[in-house]
Amino acid sequence: xxxxxxxxxxxxxxxxxxxxxxxxxxxxxxxxxxxxxxxxxxxxxxxxxxxxxxxxxxxxxxxxxxxxxxxxxxxxxxxxxxxxxxxxxxxxxxxxxxxxxxxxxxxxxxxxxxxxxxxxxxxxxxxxxxxxxxxxxxxxxxxxxxxxxxxxxxxxxxxxxxxxxxxxxxxxxxxxxxxxxxxxxxxxxxxxxxxxxxxxxxxxxxxxxxxxxxxxxxxxxxxxxxxxxxxxxxxxxxxxxxxxxxxxxxxxxxxxxxxxxxxxxxxxxxxxxxxxxxxxxxxxxxxxxxxxxxxxxxxxxxxxxxxxxxxxxxxxxxxxxxxxxxxxxxxxxxxxxxxxxxxxxxxxxxxxxxxxxxxxxxxxxxxxxxxxxxxxxxxxxxxxxxxxx
Amino acid sequence: xxxxxxxxxxxxxxxxxxxxxxxxxxxxxxxxxxxxxxxxxxxxxxxxxxxxxxxxxxxxxxxxxxxxxxxxxxxxxxxxxxxxxxxxxxxxxxxxxxxxxxxxxxxxxxxxxxxxxxxxxxxxxxxxxxxxxxxxxxxxxxxxxxxxxxxxxxxxxxxxxxxxxxxxxxxxxxxxxxxxxxxxxxxxxxxxxxxxxxxxxxxxxxxxxxxxxxxxxxxxxxxxxxxxxxxxxxxxxxxxxxxxx
Numbered sequence: 001x002x003x004x005x006x007x008x009x010x011x012x013x014x015x016x017x018x019x020x021x022x023x024x025x026x027x028x029x030x031x032x033x034x035x036x037x038x039x040x041x042x043x044x045x046x047x048x049x050x051x052x053x054x055x056x057x058x059x060x061x062x063x064x065x066x067x068x069x070x071x072x073x074x075x076x077x078x079x080x081x082x083x084x085x086x087x088x089x090x091x092x093x094x095x096x097x098x099x100x101x102x103x104x105x106x107x108x109x110x111x112x113x114x115x116x117x118x119x120x121x122x123x124x125x126x127x128x129x130x131x132x133x134x135x136x137x138x139x140x141x142x143x144x145x146x147x148x149x150x151x152x153x154x155x156x157x158x159x160x161x162x163x164x165x166x167x168x169x170x171x172x173x174x175x176x177x178x179x180x181x182x183x184x185x186x187x188x189x190x191x192x193x194x195x196x197x198x199x200x201x202x203x204x205x206x207x208x209x210x211x212x213x214x215x216x217x218x219x220x221x222x223x224x225x226x227x228x229x230x231x232x233x234x235x236x237x238x239x240x241x242x243x244x245x246x247x248x249x250x251x252x253x254x255x256x257x258x259x260x261x262x263x264x265x266x267x268x269x270x271x272x273x274x275x276x277x278x279x280x281x282x283x284x285x286x287x288x289x290x291x292x293x294x295x296x297x298x299x300x301x302x303x304x305x306x307x308x309x310x311x312x313x314x315x316x317x318x319x320x321x322x323x324x325x326x327x328x329x330x331x332x333x334x335x336x337x338x339x340x341x342x343x344x345x346x347x348x349x350x351x352x353x354x355x356x357x358x359x360x361x362x363x364x365x366x367x368x369x370x371x372x373x374x375x376x377x378x379x380x381x382x383x384x385x386x387x388x389x
Numbered sequence: 390x391x392x393x394x395x396x397x398x399x400x401x402x403x404x405x406x407x408x409x410x411x412x413x414x415x416x417x418x419x420x421x422x423x424x425x426x427x428x429x430x431x432x433x434x435x436x437x438x439x440x441x442x443x444x445x446x447x448x449x450x451x452x453x454x455x456x457x458x459x460x461x462x463x464x465x466x467x468x469x470x471x472x473x474x475x476x477x478x479x480x481x482x483x484x485x486x487x488x489x490x491x492x493x494x495x496x497x498x499x500x501x502x503x504x505x506x507x508x509x510x511x512x513x514x515x516x517x518x519x520x521x522x523x524x525x526x527x528x529x530x531x532x533x534x535x536x537x538x539x540x541x542x543x544x545x546x547x548x549x550x551x552x553x554x555x556x557x558x559x560x561x562x563x564x565x566x567x568x569x570x571x572x573x574x575x576x577x578x579x580x581x582x583x584x585x586x587x588x589x590x591x592x593x594x595x596x597x598x599x600x601x602x603x604x605x606x607x608x609x610x611x612x613x614x615x616x617x618x619x620x621x622x623x624x625x626x627x628x629x630x631x632x633x634x
Contacts, residue, residue, distance in 0.1 A: 116465060133465045199466060200506040207510065240510050247513025251505040266509075317459035317512050353458055360454040364447060373458075 009097065009225050015336040022093045023335070026344050029086060030332060032059035033351060033376050042358050043370050048072075051359055072359040079352040084136045087345065097221060101338045103170065104214050105345055109138025110171050111206045117148045119199045137345075140169050174209040178202065181265065201253075201262065204244060208268045211237050215270045224337035232327060232339060237271035239320050242300065245281050245290055246307075246316065254285060272297065314372075321374045325350055326383055329376070347376045393568055395575030403572065407565045414557040421554055423486040424547045431540045438533045445529060449522040456519045460512025467507070473500045476524075478531055483539065488546040493535035495528060 009015055016023075034042075038058055045051045052070045055061070063078040064070065091102050113134040120130040131145055139145075147165055166172045182197075211233055218229045244266050248254045253263050259282055267278040280293045287308065294304040303323060307316035324346070331343035354373040361370040375381065393399055457463070477498055483490045508516040 119466075198504065198506050200504070200509045204509055243510050243513065247509050248506070250517070253506060315459065315514060317515070320511070357454065357458050360451075364451055364454065366447075366451050369451070369455075 009221055009223055009338055010336070011223055012336050018095050019098050019338075022090055022098060023340060025090055025093065026340050027332075029344060030377075033347065034058055034355075036375060036378050036380055039354070039358075039373075039375050039378075042355075045362055048359055048363060051075075051362060055355075070359075072356050072363060075359055076352060076356045079355060080136060083345070083348045083352070086348075087137060090341065098338055098341070100217070101221075101225075102341055104210075104217060105342055106137050107171055107210050107214075108207065109135040110140060110169065111138070111174065111203060111210060113138045113140075113145075114148075114166070114169065114171060114175075115199055115203050115206070117145060121148055144168055171206065171210070174206045174213070177209050178205050181205075185261065185265070201266070204240070204266045207240065208237075208266060211240070211268045212270055218338075221338070224334065225339060228331055228334070228337055228339040229342065232331065232342065234271045235324070235327060237268035238273045238277075238300065239324075241267045241271065241273050241278055241281060242290075242294070242304075243316075243320075245284055246287070249286060256285075259283070259285070272299075318372070318374070321350065322381075325374050325376060326381075350374060351376050393572070395572045395579075397576065400569065400572045400576065403565055403569050407562065407569060410557055410562050410565060414554065414562065417550060417554045417557065420486050421547065421550045424488065424543060424550060427485050428540070428543055428547055431536055431543060435533065435536050435540060438529060438536060442526070442529050442533065445522070445526050449519070449526045452515070452519045452522045456508070456512055456515035458512075459515045460508045463507055463516065467504055474498060475500050476527065478534075485543070488543065490539040490542050491535075492539060493531050495531045 009019060010017065038054070041054045042051055045054060048070050052064055055064055060079065060082065063082045064075070087102075091099065094102060116133060117127075117130050120133075121127070127146055127148075131142075134145075144165055166175050215230060215233045215237075218233065219226050244263065248263055252258055264278075264282045267281065268274065271278075273281070277293065277297060280296075281290070284290045284293055291301075291304055291308055294300045303316060303319040306314050306319040328343040328347050331337075331339040354375065357373045358370060361367065378384070393403075475498055476495055479494045479496055481492050481494055483492045507513070
């Protein structure tokens, strides 16, 4: 039997040859998510030690065994470390193209780390502190990281920085694209762009390039992966576009000249909203107009109404989280594609968010707000209950 | 008391001192009362601010939790970025009944707001809420800090003033009064001494007069028995009549 070409994930007949083992692992890990009963017990806890006690029966037992007392921050760190260990283990079992796919997942965190290191180096912070703050999923070579702050804070410095350091990292190309576009846009001042432009805007631009790149790669893979993962990425791009528009009201980004120049450049070139929706979003300047634009897209108008109607209970971020969790859970429903790996990382992140939320609520004695999290793989969530009737 | 010679001049001096001390005592008492009123006001204001701060602090930190749920960990991004203070605290001096109290006032430097696009891809509204809540908390804290430092300074000033009032009341004025009463006693005694002396002198004078009067009376009763040695005594100017031509 010939080994299939290592360029496509294969279909139902050939997927398992190369990628069956990692998929089996990931599905095994799926059962480690906290159940409804676990969440229920956790919300009933009075102190953080109770929370710790309850978590010892779950998959987090080993992760928490070392520390003496638990704080929400330590819980978050332990949970993220556990996720990173699992991810690295999965990654070592994979071959191309699944390996590259998993690397793509890490680029998101790498972008964040690079921005943090650069900005911190500009402000003169100690490199060791900065490295500690980096997200563990997005680490790249230590030597590269340490060399970032050694560059001078001048135009020549940035050129050198890019040539020697960033070009090695996988996210280097995104940086190149960003600098290129800045040169096009602002002229010769592009060298100072790292200082002038806010860190969030640079990061949003880099994430945009990453999304487009990822989407391209996934489309090339074809098959179920392209369908399911493509959908997930499109929805992610749309979420970004809507959030950027919504959150830019009241900041300098919303002024008419900034809108066409800077804000437009932040909208990704993938997604259901592209190109018609995003071109409409460019001109939006307040929430009413945004609502009207989104009414044309039924799936987003529902979420928008959650924000516009009752801004007390649920916010638009909650709406997006719920919708994301639903789609990511659905990714697990079919086999023979890569999207389960992406879904696993994202759902685990949501679970960590939930755990931190619950422990903070208990710590700050805000018991009435404690149920405002989105459980993962819950049997009682609205869309599952809706189906049963 | 023994150092002060009991003269009338000293009596005047000490009367003046007593007046001054009493006047000063009255003024200081007024100042202490004014300070006491302010003291109670400050204590009430501090209690109110502290109790409202408890609730505000809880809600501010909870809004931080909500923002981190929606936007991920943005603490490092804020901390590692460059920061320029938008709000500064100015120290001023407030004058209450003559006591200079330190007060803190907040003023905005008008610098551009950093990190305005912090929650750009998620949780932006929540981050705005965090900013607002912490601004409220910051205002309360500046107010509370100002109140507490003023309260402490006021406390010190009140203690000092009370001490001075008590000192005047219980030490200085009684001493002056003692001196005054001593002087007046001594003066009285001197007067009495004088008086008695005068009486004695008067008595002596009367006696002398009596004696000399008695002598004169005796001399008048016996006119011829004067001395022969005294020839001219026998010659009286009215014995012979004048010779008239």
